[in-house]
Amino acid sequence: MAFEELLEDPVIQKYLNVLVGPKGMPVAAAPPDGEVTDEELAERLGLELNDVRRALFILYENDLASYRRVRDEDSGWLTYLWTFEYEHIPGNLHEEMERLLQALEQRRQYERDNEFYLCGNCSIRFEFDEAMDLGFQCPECGGELEAMGNEELIEAIDERIDELRDELGIVA
Ligand SMILES: [Zn+2]
Known part of the structure; x- marks a missing residue:
């Protein structure tokens, strides 16, 4: 699975950006091969450790990264080894569109x-019903409430629904 190709897709870039935010984007946009610690990532990318951890945790919550804990035999410290699982991105996007x-x-x-x-x-x-209860008077300014067509809004929604169905391969 070539993560680089995935990351060239503007839809996927936007998806990741919305997930992790601008501060987390350097982490999300540079998935390493194999396992990595948060500290290695922070150093490599020149980022605050907290920003790296936050991004990793968001990716984890969204099934796009996993970790395993390893205890250092000398120091006794726990180290988290992270693996990026971007092969789940297309499935996540599909669910989101649905x-x-x-x-x-x-x-x-x-x-x-x-x-x-x-x-x-x-x-x-x-x-x-609300308008009738209000006697067709605006509760803010006392002005008269007038009937309002929503055909244009419905049309816009229809268009977006058609686009999404196309992308999802649903036959109307
Ligand atoms: Zn008003």
Whole structure:
């Protein structure tokens, strides 16, 4: 598995960046071959040990790194030997896209099932029931709430859903 090729993919770069943040990115972007300690990584990359540990832990939580503990026979200290497991990245991304797709489908349903009212002054949107309870008056500014179409929003959601289905290889 060539990690270098994975890391050239802008989608994967973005995914890692969102996971570990800019401070952790040097760690995430330079997966070593084989095992490595946090201290070796910090030294090699010129980073604070805490930033390296934080990034490693996030990768671990996301199934992208694992460790084993080794006790030094002389000092008695525990050393953590880390292995990067980037072969799990494609599977993680796939799951993430599936979650996003589900969320978008739920959102679309919600948009379709409800009527909305807007205060033009405050740009606050209310569901029909809320607006009726308020006597169609904005609770912030007292302005009149007006019916608001959401067709454009639904269309945008539809487009995003189609794109995701394409990427996931789901036939509509
Ligand atoms: Zn208002």
